[in-house]
Amino acid sequence: MKARIKQGIAWALSIALLLSVTVFFALRSDVGLWIEQTMDVPPPMDLTPLSESPKGRTWSIEELCALEKVSASSLMMLVNATHPLPKEYEPTLTEYNGAQMHPLMVDAYVALRDEVQRRTGVRIYVSSDYRTAEEQKKILAESASGTAAPLGCSEHEAGVALDVYAPYYAGREFLKSPAGREVNRICGDYGFVIRYARDKEVITGILYEPWHLRYVGAPHAALMMEQDVTLEEYVELFAPEVWYKSGDYLILRTAKKEITLPWEWESAHVSPDNTGYTFFTVKIS
Ligand SMILES: [Zn+2]
Known part of the structure; x- marks a missing residue:
């Protein structure tokens, strides 16, 4: 009887040891990252459509891009097999x-x-x-x-x-x-x-x-990584001509050549998205 108990304990110990080794390696390897990312439940997305557009001054894209606090670039461009770079x-x-x-x-x-x-x-x-x-x-x-x-x-x-x-x-x-x-x-x-x-x-x-x-810059990268969405999916989250708020940013995806910004804002980034729209990402404080 004693021998059987000893044998049982030995088995249990071996299984426990095997499990701890597996868990240890899983946590210290790419498998660990996979488990972490799979188990991760993202918080509610910090991206709210605004019922009203901001009130303030209306700018043309050219006027805006001439300002020092505005950067214009291709950072929001969707580039993939169905969206090649413009010629x-x-x-x-x-x-x-x-x-x-x-x-x-x-x-x-x-x-x-x-x-x-x-x-x-x-x-x-x-x-x-x-x-x-x-x-x-x-x-x-x-x-x-x-x-x-x-x-x-x-x-x-x-x-x-x-x-x-x-x-x-x-x-x-x-x-x-x-x-x-x-x-x-x-x-x-x-x-x-x-x-x-x-x-x-x-x-x-x-x-x-x-x-x-x-x-893709802030706040887009943090939102995409946190919510596990690709750029293809992310761009489509923005209904055209609707302003969105995320933290200290106001975001607009528009086909228009001029936009109305609030009177006070810190900096802005203008980028075409290669789907026919332009992203305005405006830092408000
Ligand atoms: Zn690469």
Whole structure:
């Protein structure tokens, strides 16, 4: 009898040990991130349609873009197989540490990289930045289908995306490094989204790429990451010509060439979305 009890205890201990080892590895690996993201219930979306448009001064897009506190860019452009870059598209680029990217992305990228390093002790690096059509063509020729966007349909050609890696952990291995998982956890707070998200291949047309960072800025990135929506889905959340409020921001998606802004506002960002509308993102305090 005693021997059977001993045997039972030994079995129970072995199972407990096996379970703890499994849980330990799950929490310390990309499986851990997957569990975390799957279990995560997002808070109600901080995006409210306003019943009335703001009262204030009416501006033409040209007048607005001439102001120092307004930046105009392509950050909200939807670029995918069905929304290629306009033929006349010219990316706005600057160079940082040998990588070419939109000027508005530089500070955000540095802040994200430094915070990831502060939290994990590991520095991330850029492996792919802006690509010319020629470079995209070459990548297409070398890759399997579903892993690279068609010509003219890549966010890298738009100059608003970066592929990043941690030393020894690039591509599919990226999430096996604590730095890779941290990038995926916090990038939304720095204006970046994991553009080709897990389980969203049907919508994005591109396989999961936890290393591909697309810059959309605040507050869009945080909303998209928190609610787990792709840019395709996000753009459609905004009924045209309706103002929305999110935190300190007012957002309008419009086809009109002039808009009325409140008398007081701090800064604004103007970007076409490549679906026929322009996004105005206005910081009000
Ligand atoms: Zn990429």
